[in-house]
Amino acid sequence: MAGKQVQVRFCVPDLQKERANCSFNKEEITNIFDGGEHNTETRRKLQNIIFSDPNLQDPIPPDYMSHEQRYENELRKAVYVMKKFMTDPQLQDIGGGPEAIKWMYNSILRHAIHKDGNPLMLHFGMFLGAIMGQMSEEQQAEWLPKAMSGEIIGTYTQTELGHGTFLRGLETTATYDPVTDEFIIHSPTITATKWWPGGLGKTSSFAVVMAQLHIRGQNYGPHPFVVQLREHVTHASRPGITVGEIGPRLGLNSNDNGFLRFDNVRIPRTNMVMKHSKVLKDGTYVKPKSAKLSYGVMVLTRVGICYDVCWQLMRATTIATRYAAVRHQSELEVGEAEPQIIEYQTQQYKVLPMIASVYAIWFAADTLRHTYMEVQKNINKGSDLDLLPELHASSCALKALFSTDVTDGISVMRLGCGGHGYLASSNLPRIYTSTTPSQTYEGENTVLWLQVARFLIKSFREASKGGRLQPSVAYFKNHQTQTRRITDLSNSGLVSGYERSVLSMLEAVAKQLQQYSEEGMRYEHAWNACSVRLVNVAKVHARYIVCDQFVKALAKYEGSSGVRQIMDQLCRLYMIYSVTNDQGILLKSGALTPDQCNLLEEELGELLAALRPEAVNLVDAFDLHDEVLDSTLGAWDGDVYNRLYNEAMKSPLNKVDVPDAYYKYLQPLMKSNL
Numbered sequence: 001m002a003g004k005q006v007q008v009r010f011c012v013p014d015l016q017k018e019r020a021n022c023s024f025n026k027e028e029i030t031n032i033f034d035g036g037e038h039n040t041e042t043r044r045k046l047q048n049i050i051f052s053d054p055n056l057q058d059p060i061p062p063d064y065m066s067h068e069q070r071y072e073n074e075l076r077k078a079v080y081v082m083k084k085f086m087t088d089p090q091l092q093d094i095g096g097g098p099e100a101i102k103w104m105y106n107s108i109l110r111h112a113i114h115k116d117g118n119p120l121m122l123h124f125g126m127f128l129g130a131i132m133g134q135m136s137e138e139q140q141a142e143w144l145p146k147a148m149s150g151e152i153i154g155t156y157t158q159t160e161l162g163h164g165t166f167l168r169g170l171e172t173t174a175t176y177d178p179v180t181d182e183f184i185i186h187s188p189t190i191t192a193t194k195w196w197p198g199g200l201g202k203t204s205s206f207a208v209v210m211a212q213l214h215i216r217g218q219n220y221g222p223h224p225f226v227v228q229l230r231e232h233v234t235h236a237s238r239p240g241i242t243v244g245e246i247g248p249r250l251g252l253n254s255n256d257n258g259f260l261r262f263d264n265v266r267i268p269r270t271n272m273v274m275k276h277s278k279v280l281k282d283g284t285y286v287k288p289k290s291a292k293l294s295y296g297v298m299v300l301t302r303v304g305i306c307y308d309v310c311w312q313l314m315r316a317t318t319i320a321t322r323y324a325a326v327r328h329q330s331e332l333e334v335g336e337a338e339p340q341i342i343e344y345q346t347q348q349y350k351v352l353p354m355i356a357s358v359y360a361i362w363f364a365a366d367t368l369r370h371t372y373m374e375v376q377k378n379i380n381k382g383s384d385l386d387l388l389p390e391l392h393a394s395s396c397a398l399k400a401l402f403s404t405d406v407t408d409g410i411s412v413m414r415l416g417c418g419g420h421g422y423l424a425s426s427n428l429p430r431i432y433t434s435t436t437p438s439q440t441y442e443g444e445n446t447v448l449w450l451q452v453a454r455f456l457i458k459s460f461r462e463a464s465k466g467g468r469l470q471p472s473v474a475y476f477k478n479h480q481t482q483t484r485r486i487t488d489l490s491n492s493g494l495v496s497g498y499e500r501s502v503l504s505m506l507e508a509v510a511k512q513l514q515q516y517s518e519e520g521m522r523y524e525h526a527w528n529a530c531s532v533r534l535v536n537v538a539k540v541h542a543r544y545i546v547c548d549q550f551v552k553a554l555a556k557y558e559g560s561s562g563v564r565q566i567m568d569q570l571c572r573l574y575m576i577y578s579v580t581n582d583q584g585i586l587l588k589s590g591a592l593t594p595d596q597c598n599l600l601e602e603e604l605g606e607l608l609a610a611l612r613p614e615a616v617n618l619v620d621a622f623d624l625h626d627e628v629l630d631s632t633l634g635a636w637d638g639d640v641y642n643r644l645y646n647e648a649m650k651s652p653l654n655k656v657d658v659p660d661a662y663y664k665y666l667q668p669l670m671k672s673n674l
């Protein structure tokens with residue numbers, strides 16, 4: 001169906017030419033990213049409904065709105081969508097449910113409707129996530145219907161002015177009062193002020209609040225509590241609550257990220273989120289199976305972020321690739337017509353590895369999601385939590401790697417569009433500012449790398465003792481027997497090269513840690529003194545996971561040979577791009593020789609040339625609607641110059657020939673110089 005539509009749509013001759021020959025079935029690739037044919041169909045139906053709805057249009061481009069207008073406009077759309085989704089028969093017919101919500105939020109709403117943040121994002125992401133993942137069944141029965149219907153709107157408030165990373169350092173307290181069967185929530189200092197949560201400033205009436213649990217003078221560490229912040233109906237902040245917005249940010253300015261202070265606010269005991277830990281009426285504390293289960297919402301969101309940044313990279317690569325096929329510049333041969341810039345190998349090197357990265361991220365994120373689901377299943381069954389360290393380490397590793405790779409990739413896509421990439425109307429600046437905070441939120445990346453390193457060092461020691469290893473580090477068992485150098489440059493050879501490099505790096509840093517300890521340095525200080533090396537090894541291990549998963553995903557792929565072939569080429573490109581970027585590391589560890597690096601660089605050039613004719617078809621296969629791209633440079637028709645000109649005409653400064661500012665300031669200056 002979509003294939004047929006494509007034939008009749010207008011596009012500029014350059015793109016017609018690109019699309020004329022395609023070696024693979026684009027729809028099959030679209031289905032991969034949608035999670036199946038049925039989902040593709042559902043998404044397209046949802047798109048048609050949403051994009052044809054006048055209530056979801058912006059009255060003026062958000063870039064020309066004030067801070068208050070942006071917030072109001074986004075809230076209007078978010079509430080409209082929430083109501084429409086619950087009441088519109090058309091939307092019920094296409095089979096609402098969690099899958100549809102997922103698509104609406106990820107691919108359609110987050111990127112096409114709420115272009116610069118959504119005040120209800122945290123409600124749907126972390127507040128509902130906390131209810132569903134952290135509350136007992138009884139609590140869910142009470143809170144879920146209210147949250148789903150919009151009777152209450154919530155957010156997740158953990159970070160404070162003084163502490164974000166160091167959860168154990170949070171200062172907000174929840175002190176149990178057995179006399180009244182209540183907790184007293186309090187912010188004892190200025191640094192205890194909650195700071196950052198999305199939707200907190202003006203939108204949320206409730207929040208999940210992470211606070212130190214105190215019972216009879218003993219601190220049991222951070223635990224989640226549900227606290228009402230604003231009155232029902234009037235929405236006035238409740239007694240003891242001081243709440244507001246924190247002011248403009250680098251991006252996501254339509255969200256009302258907020259601050260929050262508590263002055264001895266009392267909540268019922270049953271408002272403690274009690275799936276894992278409990279406090280009984282007499283003040284008895286019931287321990288969870290693992291103290292880290294209360295961090296579960298963060299783990300879920302880290303998994304979500306892997307997909308979220310992948311969507312952002314799909315958008316950026318689609319824009320930059322189409323533009324590269326439409327833009328002509330300079331000469332390949334003197335006197336010849338200016339070629340499409342995609343003919344330059346350096347331009348191919350910008351876009352094609354990033355297209356390949358989309359696949360790499362997607363497959364690894366899918367595996368991570370399955371690990372998450374398995375751990376959840378075990379938690380719900382009450383069985384063992386063996387896979388929890390694996391899930392924690394892999395979710396930290398992939399969230400940190402993908403948020404960095406994608407942020408850097410978007411930057412390259414912007415530069416690949418030259419000056420026009422700097423225009424807001426290209427949408428690349430906003431895609432960038434919406435993505436770069438993912439390097440900070442849900443765990444600042446360096447801190448997450450150090451968590452990965454902690455897991456690696458522990459596993460490395462375990463391997464030396466012949467102990468049990470988690471799946472992502474099962475390769476450690478070979479470390480004492482393996483020679484370092486790889487002899488074959490196939491994909492599995494290169495994956496093995498990464499394994500060997502990680503082991504070599506771990507060996508060196510473990511030795512340094514040992515040496516510092518023997519010299520009398522305390523372990524924590526030795527750790528800090530080695531932390532740059534530790535972060536580096538964590539990054540290489542993460543890259544290993546992604547390469548390994550890409551190869552494994554393709555080995556299992558059962559689709560057509562055309563798609564299989566193009567994905568094989570993309571996988572090979574990703575492998576060689578990664579290895580050549582990391583060649584210093586692989587050379588140092590002895591996994592590769594300089595000659596082998598040269599061979600790989602040659603092959604890289606060949607792959608770029610082989611994939612170049614498929615570039616536009618590859619991004620078309622992501623099937624991103626023009627509204628999702630929201631870009632003058634990336635629209636399906638490639639009519640770049642008319643779109644740029646028309647967007648410029650929307651500038652309020654162009655409403656009049658001579659602006660008032662001229663009469664106020666310039667005219668007096670120019671007159672006085674006459």
Ligand SMILES: CCCCC/C=C\C/C=C\C/C=C\C=C\C(=O)SCCNC(=O)CCNC(=O)[C@H](O)C(C)(C)COP(=O)(O)OP(=O)(O)OC[C@H]1O[C@@H](n2cnc3c(N)ncnc32)[C@H](O)[C@@H]1OP(=O)(O)O
Nearest residue numbers: 125158164165166167292295301304305308392441442443
């Ligand atoms: C739902 C879908 C959503 C889609 C999302 C899409 C887009 C997102 C859009 C917007 C995002 C908006 C919101 C953002 C929200 C936030 O940012 S909320 C705040 C997030 N804050 C953080 O992430 C704080 C980071 N800090 C931490 O996670 C921890 O403090 C840290 C792990 C750094 C250290 O914890 P600590 O208690 O100090 O532990 P230790 O270092 O002592 O380690 C003790 C052991 O515990 C293990 N461990 C730590 N965390 C976990 C965990 N989560 N799960 C399992 N295990 C964990 C750790 O490995 C240690 O184990 P060993 O002792 O080594 O065995």
Ligand SMILES: Cc1cc2nc3c(=O)[nH]c(=O)nc-3n(C[C@H](O)[C@H](O)[C@H](O)COP(=O)(O)OP(=O)(O)OC[C@H]3O[C@@H](n4cnc5c(N)ncnc54)[C@H](O)[C@@H]3O)c2cc1C
Nearest residue numbers: 156157158159163164165196197198437441442443444446
């Ligand atoms: C757009 C956005 C939305 C957010 N939304 C929410 C939300 O909804 N709810 C919420 O609760 N929070 C939210 N946050 C807060 C976010 O989770 C924190 O900013 C994040 O966890 C980092 O904490 P921090 O700001 O305290 O940074 P810090 O921890 O102070 O980091 C500063 C620097 O110190 C370094 N550092 C810190 N600790 C260590 C260490 N142990 N070892 C080595 N280096 C270290 C870091 O690497 C970093 O370079 C949001 C943040 C942003 C930007």
